[in-house]
Amino acid sequence: MEIKYEYILCRYGELVLKGKNRRDFINALLRNTKAALADFKDLSYEARHDGLYIHLNGEDFFKIKPLLEKVFGFVHFSGAIACDLDIEKIAKTALYLAQNAKAKTFKVVAKRQDKRFSLNSDAINRQVAGVILRNTDLKVDVHDPDLKLYITILSDRAYIMDEKIPGAQGFPVGINGRALCFLSGGIDSPISAYLTMKKGLRVEFIHFASMPYTSKQALDKVKELAKILSVYEEEAILHIVPFTDLQLAIYEHADESYAITIMRRMMYRIGDRLAKKRHITLITNGESVGQVASQTIESLSVISSVASSLVIRPLAMMDKSEIMVLARKIGTYDTSILPYDDCCTIFEPKNPVTKPKLDKCEYYESKFDYETLIEDCLNKIETIKITNKEKDDDIF
Numbered sequence: 506m507e508i509k510y511e512y513i514l515c516r517y518g519e520l521v522l523k524g525k526n527r528r529d530f531i532n533a534l535l536r537n538t539k540a541a542l543a544d545f546k547d548l549s550y551e552a553r554h555d556g557l558y559i560h561l562n563g564e565d566f567f568k569i570k571p572l573l574e575k576v577f578g579f580v581h582f583s584g585a586i587a588c589d590l591d592i593e594k595i596a597k598t599a600l601y602l603a604q605n606a607k608a609k610t611f612k613v614v615a616k617r618q619d620k621r622f623s624l625n626s627d628a629i630n631r632q633v634a635g636v637i638l639r640n641t642d643l644k645v646d647v648h649d650p651d652l653k654l655y656i657t658i659l660s661d662r663a664y665i666m667d668e669k670i671p672g673a674q675g676f677p678v679g680i681n682g683r684a685l686c687f688l689s690g691g692i693d694s695p696i697s698a699y700l701t702m703k704k705g706l707r708v709e710f711i712h713f714a715s716m717p718y719t720s721k722q723a724l725d726k727v728k729e730l731a732k733i734l735s736v737y738e739e740e741a742i743l744h745i746v747p748f749t750d751l752q753l754a755i756y757e758h759a760d761e762s763y764a765i766t767i768m769r770r771m772m773y774r775i776g777d778r779l780a781k782k783r784h785i786t787l788i789t790n791g792e793s794v795g796q797v798a799s800q801t802i803e804s805l806s807v808i809s810s811v812a813s814s815l816v817i818r819p820l821a822m823m824d825k826s827e828i829m830v831l832a833r834k835i836g837t838y839d840t841s842i843l844p845y846d847d848c849c850t851i852f853e854p855k856n857p858v859t860k861p862k863l864d865k866c867e868y869y870e871s872k873f874d875y876e877t878l879i880e881d882c883l884n885k886i887e888t889i890k891i892t893n894k895e896k897d898d899d900i901f
């Protein structure tokens with residue numbers, strides 16, 4: 506039988522935060538949680554110093570759980586049942602949870618937040634365990650139990666829980682500002698966006714499209730990735746840059762071995778200017794040291810030197826296999842591996858330079874009026890909003 510929980514107790518992450526920062530953290534987390542669970546109209550919320558208490562008021566815990574797992578800022582959360590501060594009632598509630606668990610062994614873990622309760626934690630553990638032993642076939646295992654029954658004693662009531670579900674960790678989205686994230690259709694950049702949001706930044710996406718060399722399917726794939734990622738921040742903003750003319754000019758004027766380096770310098774120039782226009786201070790992307798020729802240390806240094814915004818590469822020191830684990834976990838992998846060409850793959854040179862020289866980049870760039878082309882790209886950006894909710898994308 507499915508357990509009828511009454512509450513969800515959510516524990517805050519990053520507990521090192523103190524004072525005003527802590528209050529901001531809790532307020533942002535409350536706002537984000539309400540937004541993520543907006544479809545569940547009967548919920549009520551109480552943000553306490555020790556955690557966010559959500560009163561289900563009849564809503565279904567099991568429908569809420571997958572959404573709550575995607576809210577950054579919680580270390581863990583639990584379905585809970587509350588009762589009066591009476592050891593018999595506490596034991597009866599714990600027994601109900603034990604009877605509905607698929608377990609052979611258990612342990613009771615009581616914690617008094619209010620020490621005025623007449624029994625100490627040990628005594629609570631023993632009394633509750635005694636009731637469960639007498640009324641079920643479960644055995645106690647204090648080292649590695651199948652079921653842990655958590656009892657939290659507050660000043661006015663007790664909460665009993667049967668599981669700690671891992672939260673998404675990190676900081677509440679928005680608390681640390683905003684970032685512009687370069688989103689390609691690959692495996693890496695969605696993960697860089699995920700990690701950026703996890704650090705509490707609201708993300709706007711920028712995508713460089715080279716129509717008609719890249720297809721509508723390639724763009725749809727990027728939109729789909731933005732949609733998957735939008736659950737972490739309610740809705741995603743995606744800026745689509747028409748990049749073809751600038752790209753063709755690069756290939757006309759630069760040596761082929763430098764084309765990718767210069768193309769990426771142009772991406773950073775455009776990203777940098779868009780970020781400034783939108784009052785965004787941070788640029789992030791999926792570059793990872795050594796992954797391809799344009800991601801050697803020399804390349805990365807020459808490429809991002811054109812941007813004055815702060816640039817952070819969340820995947821810089823990660824292995825591809827580690828990135829893939831995360832992509833599978835958050836559900837972007839299957840979309841990322843769809844085989845549509847990106848602007849980088851279409852014009853891929855045979856021998857891209859691995860140690861580009863700044864003066865050579867500047868020499869090739871001096872051969873054409875890239876400023877006008879960049880301005881043109883910026884003027885023609887199409888910006889769309891994408892949400893995970895069932896409604897069409899809106900253009901604004």
Ligand code: ATP
Nearest residue numbers: 687688689691692693694711712713790791792849
């Ligand atoms: P993968 O290596 O899995 O194919 P990738 O697309 O991330 O993924 P690269 O093509 O090497 O790999 O690009 C490095 C980074 O540059 C990307 O992670 C992304 O942040 C950015 N980038 C590349 N192409 C584009 C694009 N068309 N639009 C926006 N950003 C891009």
Ligand code: MG
Nearest residue numbers: 689691847849
């Ligand atoms: Mg790629």
